[in-house]
Amino acid sequence: MKLVKESKKDKYGSFHMVSQPDRIRTPVISVVMSVYNGSKYLKEAIESIIKQTYKSWEFIIVNDGSTDGSMKMLLDYLKNERRIIIVDQKNMGLTRSLNRALMLSRGVYIARQDADDVSFPDRLSSEVDFLKPRPEYALVGSDYQVIGIKGKIENKMSKYFIFNDEEIRENMIRYNPFCHTSVLFKREILDNIGFYNERLKYSQDYEYWFRIMQEYKAANLPKILIYRRYTKEMLSRKHDKAQLYFIIKVQFIILKKSAKLNIKDLLYIFKNIVKYLMPGYLLKIIRSN
Numbered sequence: 001m002k003l004v005k006e007s008k009k010d011k012y013g014s015f016h017m018v019s020q021p022d023r024i025r026t027p028v029i030s031v032v033m034s035v036y037n038g039s040k041y042l043k044e045a046i047e048s049i050i051k052q053t054y055k056s057w058e059f060i061i062v063n064d065g066s067t068d069g070s071m072k073m074l075l076d077y078l079k080n081e082r083r084i085i086i087v088d089q090k091n092m093g094l095t096r097s098l099n100r101a102l103m104l105s106r107g108v109y110i111a112r113q114d115a116d117d118v119s120f121p122d123r124l125s126s127e128v129d130f131l132k133p134r135p136e137y138a139l140v141g142s143d144y145q146v147i148g149i150k151g152k153i154e155n156k157m158s159k160y161f162i163f164n165d166e167e168i169r170e171n172m173i174r175y176n177p178f179c180h181t182s183v184l185f186k187r188e189i190l191d192n193i194g195f196y197n198e199r200l201k202y203s204q205d206y207e208y209w210f211r212i213m214q215e216y217k218a219a220n221l222p223k224i225l226i227y228r229r230y231t232k233e234m235l236s237r238k239h240d241k242a243q244l245y246f247i248i249k250v251q252f253i254i255l256k257k258s259a260k261l262n263i264k265d266l267l268y269i270f271k272n273i274v275k276y277l278m279p280g281y282l283l284k285i286i287r288s289n
């Protein structure tokens with residue numbers, strides 16, 4: 001099959017968009033994903049979307065300058081799936097890549113998918129079923145199960161996971177209450193909420209959920225709809241410290257805009273600051289106990 005390759009330009013610069021000639025034009029959901037050298041788990045992520053019971057979607061996959069064969073894998077899938085759209089670009093990081101995908105999206109809803117995670121077959125249908133009859137809600141996520149660094153599914157769930165709007169608001173300043181790769185939100189909110197904050201390399205989702213919840217309600221479904229994969233890179237000290245820096249940054253953004261705070265909220269922020277300043281070997285000892 002001859003694919004269509006279009007040269008495009010936006011505020012970030014030039015890129016190529018590759019699709020089938022008869023690609024889907026009016027999807028209900030735009031699934032957005034960015035991949036950078038993620039070929040190891042990419043197949044599982046893509047197939048988990050293709051196998052969704054909900055069928056009206058487009059899958060916008062941004063190849064963020066990969067050098068490991070990810071692009072070839074994407075093209076192989078595109079040849080057999082008209083709902084996939086590939087954005088091929090120079091590397092510019094996750095935040096801008098997601099924003100570019102959002103600008104290209106045409107769905108009523110936006111779903112996030114990470115290149116190393118797996119969506120359950122009923123994920124999209126469950127989330128649409130929740131948002132569609134609730135105009136006051138703009139964002140929904142779900143519970144998840146962890147795939148450990150050895151590739152085994154772990155039964156341990158997050159002790160911080162919360163579901164209803166009130167609890168999420170109460171705990172927003174303490175930690176990110178959503179699993180990024182599980183969320184679905186209404187595209188219409190882009191007009192007044194805007195896009196991901198490009199000053200944030202990490203935790204861009206955390207800050208975005210806070211902005212959304214200034215205007216709309218949100219919830220997590222009390223069912224597991226995602227396998228979230230933990231990799232060695234995610235658990236490395238270097239990655240952990242970078243994540244902590246941006247978590248603290250977002251917490252101070254929330255702090256400035258929050259009318260109601262208590263000592264426990266401030267202690268959560270202080271705890272993260274201490275962890276960030278702590279030498280790596282001490283943090284490792286603490287986490288092992």
